[in-house]
Amino acid sequence: MSELLSLCREVLSEAGEAEAEIYVSLAERGCARFAGGELGQHMQLSEPQAAIRVAHGRQVAETVTSRLDREALVRAVHDTARAARLVPEVEGFPGFAEAGAETGEVPPRYAEATAAATPEERVARLAPALDAIRAAGLVSAGMLETSRASHAVATTRGCARSHDATIASFRVWALETPGAGGAAGYGGHLHRDVRALRVEEEAERAMRTCKASLRPASLDEGTYDVVMEPEAVTELLEWLAMIAFGAPEVEQGTSPVAGRLGERITGEAIDLVEEPGDATDLGFGAPFDREGTPRSRVTLVEKGVARAILYDRTYAARLGAASTGSALLPPGGIGPTSLAMGAGTAASADELLSDVDRGLYVCRLHYVNGLLEPRRAVMTGLTRDGCFLVEKGRIARPVGNMRMTDSFLEGLARCDGMTRARKAVPTWWSDAGAFVAPAIRIRALRFNGRSQEGWQQGGGYTEQVVPGPQSC
């Protein structure tokens, strides 16, 4: 039994409350953040957290604390119990999880080399990549992280689970300028084992994209056929995850899935699966949620048809379903942590490009927002770190960053190509794992702005729109 799980059980036993739940996690993160070719922020971060809930009947209160010593946790249970007596009932609250079934075979999530990585080892892994980018006359930025985390949950009804995981991640930019815009390229890789991180390859990829992005042309607004790399696709999937698949958003009526289960909501080529048990190198995350419920594999969208949504215990009880193990850590909510888009048949992104007469190749998206019209999943965002004009099936030239505004689901209805290979891309909320996507091709996506229209680097702003060196 893990130390954290023992702690959870001891605290519940000593506190003596009849109905209580305690989730404890402890992450130790080594983050080597670099910019301008230097390690400007190299950090060791401790992230202890206990989330305690106590119920009196259907009255429920919660305490979240960073103090993991036994005495503080017992006191927190008692404080939470006092608060629970003061709050109104939660409709449908079914009580905390019981012992229940085992989570099954736990996929590989831990590598000792990552857990034991030292600051010197992180620096040693990074140094050649930083040197290579500098030697290419470019500026580097990014982060190499090695982290380990332990999780445990116990309830007074006998649920007891624990899990250990490691994550090694590398994100790198090769830049024309340190912070003033210009050409940029990105590379990134995520693995549980730091020894498997593709540091040199991803740095090389970032440099390649940056060099190809020099001297961009200015492109008109309009609709374009688009090939997106997995990093761009997952930016949109993150917002879809936030607005679409949680029971609260469905109950509230704001989700594009609300009232449409069993109906076609997007293209026939689209499968979206919450796949927390992925045992390949694409899988990350714990096998149970903060309530102790095993995370289920859930087909959310099958061949474009909305099939299911995600629940925690309370929403499941209220809406007549079973929990899918999708309760998120505080501040809470319900949603996917391991959303995966199905693969296609194309051998590569180049194969997708080969059937584009005139369009765009988008490496990443920036600052996407999906709250414009959530019922239609209307989203806006900008290209970043590589945007290219495609003509007659080939990349013709780099173009300045463009703003996309369109319905993602309606766009996916026009998706007619995906690669066989998929990539895991970390979600920006740190504990939630990674989303998985192929490169995809979408026809006639709407772009309604240019990101630096009228702006001349080094010369400031002019009143007239300034076309790029080669206006398209």
Add this chain to the structure above:
Amino acid sequence: MPSSPDAALRATLDWLRRQPSLRYAEVRFVDTLGERLRVRDGRPEQVTAEASRGVGIRVLGEKAWGFACSADTGEAALVAAAGRAVAIARASGAVARAPVSFPEQGASRGTYATKLAIDPFAVPLEDKLAALDAPVRALRAGDARLASAEAWMDWTRQDKRLLSTEGTDVTQSLTFGACGMHVFARGDDGASQRRSYPTWQGGDGFQGGWERVGALDLGAHADRVKDEALALLVAPPCPAGPRTLLLESSQVALQIHESCGHPTELDRVLGSEISLAGGSFLQPHLLGSLRYGSPLVTLVADAMSPGGNGTFGWDDEGVPAGTHPLVDRGLFVDYLSSRETAAALGRASTGTMRADGWNRPPIIRMVNVSLDPGAAGSLEDLVADTDDGVLVATDKSWSIDDLRLNFQFSCEVAWEIRRGKRTRLLRNPFYTGITPRFWGSCDAVCGPDEWRLWGVSTCGKGDPIQSMHVGHGAAPARFRDVTMGSAS
């Protein structure tokens, strides 16, 4: 204020002083209490108490920084964390090309606390939940199309003490609050419209006590809010095209946040934030020469405004709070900066380094970045002075590029203005533009009576991400020839 582990902090600082390779070190104790309350449709959606306590240690070695932290505030644990920070600085320094430039500063000493009348943590929990439950019931009453309503209240108290090898010893106690409500109306076609008060969730922050909740008077606004939500269900979409745009003050606040606050952060400008947020178009060679906005646009970074979400006594590297114009009558004149970044430009820090807790290093954050009030009178005066335009209110979505030039915001509601009067309601409006062109088109800012200090409580920045309280004072303002559209 809870007691800080005084002896352990001092012993750790003494240990750091004895390390021969260190040029500077700081030890920062942070003890945070929080309370998150959310009532939805007559039931408590969240009743959470929060507590976080620990020490962050930042050291500057011969060439590079190191940071480590500990939740255990005993002396042995803190000295061990200090050792880890020193080891990190040494490892990074081994591959550094040049030493970090970090100018010395005199010691800061003193205490600072938020002024408040009623301590929110002393108010009974049941009173707070009742204050949320009543307006939620009012928002749902009277029409079956009022599908869901929610009210929320957040409280945070952050007690912190900063000790440094320069002799700095400052103690601060900051109390933050936020409170608001919204309702969703759902039409027969399944379409949904949200209206909020006082503004969007996350933009309603302040420093102060329970008295601020009473001043908001949620219940008094319930009828208007739900009436507008219902009216939006049948309103026409906002027409597309260039229009004269009027922004109510909370939308001006968010516009400042995204298109002035973030691009004036000097760490972004110098490229330190590429790994999450991006860079900035406001490069140093434009300082003092770029026409950022019209002569009506003066934007000030003020860490001293009473009640501001971005108000404090000292930043997290010991620089006293101050007031610094960023844009003076349209001219770009200064940055939000730290001691290290300001030194890179031969300037002095504007005192904006803050961390969101004990387990993160400080980075440059907005303080209260505010637009000075103008002379256009009240919002209704501004409407009366507009022949043909659109007034929009309450943000719904936000997006801006990695240099902070091209932005696009959608809002909950718009009113068409014809010949000085509000006419029909318009749904799902959005507007988009390029930052200096947009602020250059500002031809009216309402007066001091309309100026209000708003607070963003969840400003995300850094990698790993940090969430920060920042403030923005603003009055309604008018902008010409702005591209608008509808997300419908």
